[in-house]
Amino acid sequence: MKQTNKTQQYDVAVIGAGSAGLQAALTLGRMRRSVVVFSTDRFRNDPAEHMQNFLGHDGTPPAELRLAARKDIERYESVEFVERAVVAVAGEPDAFVVSVDGSPDVTARRVLLATGLADELPDVPGLTDLFGTVVAHCPYCHGYEFADRRVGLLGAGPHIPMLAQLMSRLASEVVVLTNGAEPEPEVLAAIKALRLEMHTGPVLGVEETEKGLKALLDYEHTVDLGGMFVAPTWRQAAPFAEQLELETGDLGGIHVDIMGATSRPGVYAAGDLAHHRDLPMPMASVLTAAAAGLVAGAACDRDLVMSDLAAVVTAT
Numbered sequence: 001m002k003q004t005n006k007t008q009q010y011d012v013a014v015i016g017a018g019s020a021g022l023q024a025a026l027t028l029g030r031m032r033r034s035v036v037v038f039s040t041d042r043f044r045n046d047p048a049e050h051m052q053n054f055l056g057h058d059g060t061p062p063a064e065l066r067l068a069a070r071k072d073i074e075r076y077e078s079v080e081f082v083e084r085a086v087v088a089v090a091g092e093p094d095a096f097v098v099s100v101d102g103s104p105d106v107t108a109r110r111v112l113l114a115t116g117l118a119d120e121l122p123d124v125p126g127l128t129d130l131f132g133t134v135v136a137h138c139p140y141c142h143g144y145e146f147a148d149r150r151v152g153l154l155g156a157g158p159h160i161p162m163l164a165q166l167m168s169r170l171a172s173e174v175v176v177l178t179n180g181a182e183p184e185p186e187v188l189a190a191i192k193a194l195r196l197e198m199h200t201g202p203v204l205g206v207e208e209t210e211k212g213l214k215a216l217l218d219y220e221h222t223v224d225l226g227g228m229f230v231a232p233t234w235r236q237a238a239p240f241a242e243q244l245e246l247e248t249g250d251l252g253g254i255h256v257d258i259m260g261a262t263s264r265p266g267v268y269a270a271g272d273l274a275h276h277r278d279l280p281m282p283m284a285s286v287l288t289a290a291a292a293g294l295v296a297g298a299a300c301d302r303d304l305v306m307s308d309l310a311a312v313v314t315a316t
């Protein structure tokens with residue numbers, strides 16, 4: 001494991017080495033920026049064996065893409081990887097301090113947060129084990145894999161009618177399991193209008209079957225499904241939005257402008273953890289995270305260029 005260079009001030013500390021952080025590091029490394037990239041061994045898509053809907057990599061195991069990205073970046077000598085968790089970030093432009101678990105603090109001129117989100121699933125026994133295979137949250141990532149199957153939608157929230165309509169184009173049948181919740185009248189009206197099978201009892205558990213999974217509604221009654229969608233609650237995977245008092249939105253994403261700048265000067269954010277306020281929700285995918293990493297990396301570089309230019313002009 002590489003130790004950080006105690007005395008060096010890095011141009012940019014990138015926290016997170018998923019697709020957002022890796023792409024940001026690549027962009028910055030190509031500009032010969034001194035970059036330190038921190039990562040733990042946890043990634044949001046760890047539960048999924050395959051990554052869908054990424055051009056040129058549709059169906060690739062997510063770790064393969066990250067490995068290829070790391071190899072690309074290793075060609076750029078100004079980028080260092082440190083496999084350690086960051087515990088705190090503080091400071092201001094040109095003087096950020098990044099505190100690292102079990103390693104000396106690091107200082108950096110700019111910080112780029114790419115620590116992603118963590119998913120909290122409904123409290124249904126067995127759900128966590130099946131998340132990423134026959135239980136999914138994103139129809140654009142996993143909907144096609146459930147094509148021509150009987151697909152369950154767990155929950156009764158306002159997203160159900162849209163998800164039902166969307167999945168009815170792929171699934172052989174859509175079944176709503178409200179898990180004991182009472183749908184609002186307009187949700188119920190849409191479920192009825194779409195003529196969907198609906199079960200209103202609590203789901204006591206889910207179990208994998210040969211053809212997908214079964215949901216246990218009571219000890220005698222099960223619903224057989226080919227796949228199921230859930231709506232996880234998202235939270236920031238790391239505490240830096242709070243520590244740095246960054247503006248966040250209702251869904252918990254760090255508000256960023258179109259270039260990835262947060263509400264705090266010198267702090268950029270890219271990937272699942274960031275949210276541009278014009279988008280209805282954080283656009284969470286491997287490709288959008290990588291694209292945001294490129295943009296935020298370039299914005300960080302430009303910020304440093306402009307700051308250095310101003311210093312040179314002032315000094316003359």
Ligand SMILES: Cc1cc2nc3c(=O)[nH]c(=O)nc-3n(C[C@H](O)[C@H](O)[C@H](O)COP(=O)(O)OP(=O)(O)OC[C@H]3O[C@@H](n4cnc5c(N)ncnc54)[C@H](O)[C@@H]3O)c2cc1C
Nearest residue numbers: 016017018019020040044045052086115116271272285286
């Ligand atoms: C089950 C599942 C399946 C999915 N399938 C797909 C799919 O098929 N296609 C698709 O496009 N998208 C898919 N997604 C979404 C995709 O996983 C995310 O959009 C993408 O991983 C976001 O990348 P990221 O770089 O923002 O975050 P992540 O990939 O989650 O990376 C976060 C990084 O931050 C690091 N980190 C976190 N905390 C700290 C800390 N304190 N200190 C240092 N480092 C830290 C982690 O170690 C990691 O390196 C799926 C998501 C889930 C949950």
